[in-house]
Amino acid sequence: MAALKSILLFRCPKCHKANLFLDPNPYHLKNISKMHKRCPVCGFDVENETGFHFMSMYMSYIISTVFSIFFLIPLTIILGLDWIPKLLLLNALILVVLWPLIFRWARMVSLWLTVRFKFE
Numbered sequence: 001m002a003a004l005k006s007i008l009l010f011r012c013p014k015c016h017k018a019n020l021f022l023d024p025n026p027y028h029l030k031n032i033s034k035m036h037k038r039c040p041v042c043g044f045d046v047e048n049e050t051g052f053h054f055m056s057m058y059m060s061y062i063i064s065t066v067f068s069i070f071f072l073i074p075l076t077i078i079l080g081l082d083w084i085p086k087l088l089l090l091n092a093l094i095l096v097v098l099w100p101l102i103f104r105w106a107r108m109v110s111l112w113l114t115v116r117f118k119f120e
């Protein structure tokens, strides 16, 4: 549960205390990807090799797909097949609005995986 909370709040996957992004608001798009090099509390190396965050691109795809599945399937079952075009449009709009959060969550999941499976 601590891991999920750390991911959702952009906290360090090791100490769960420090926010790893320089700007805590993900909707300040100019600073969306700017992170500390190391955790200010425990010194965890956030970018342990060049291009490390490239993996986050795939992670954001996975997060978006999982969200879409959990959003579309239940609503299609409840509302019926006629609603699919409207639900797809609504899903796309929600993903666009959530994009900055998904971008950062993908990075946090990638970092959490390195700590959990000791890739560092």
Ligand SMILES: [Zn+2]
Residues within 6 Å of the ligand: 012, 013, 014, 015, 016, 017, 018, 039, 040, 041, 042, 043, 044
């Ligand atoms: Zn830390």
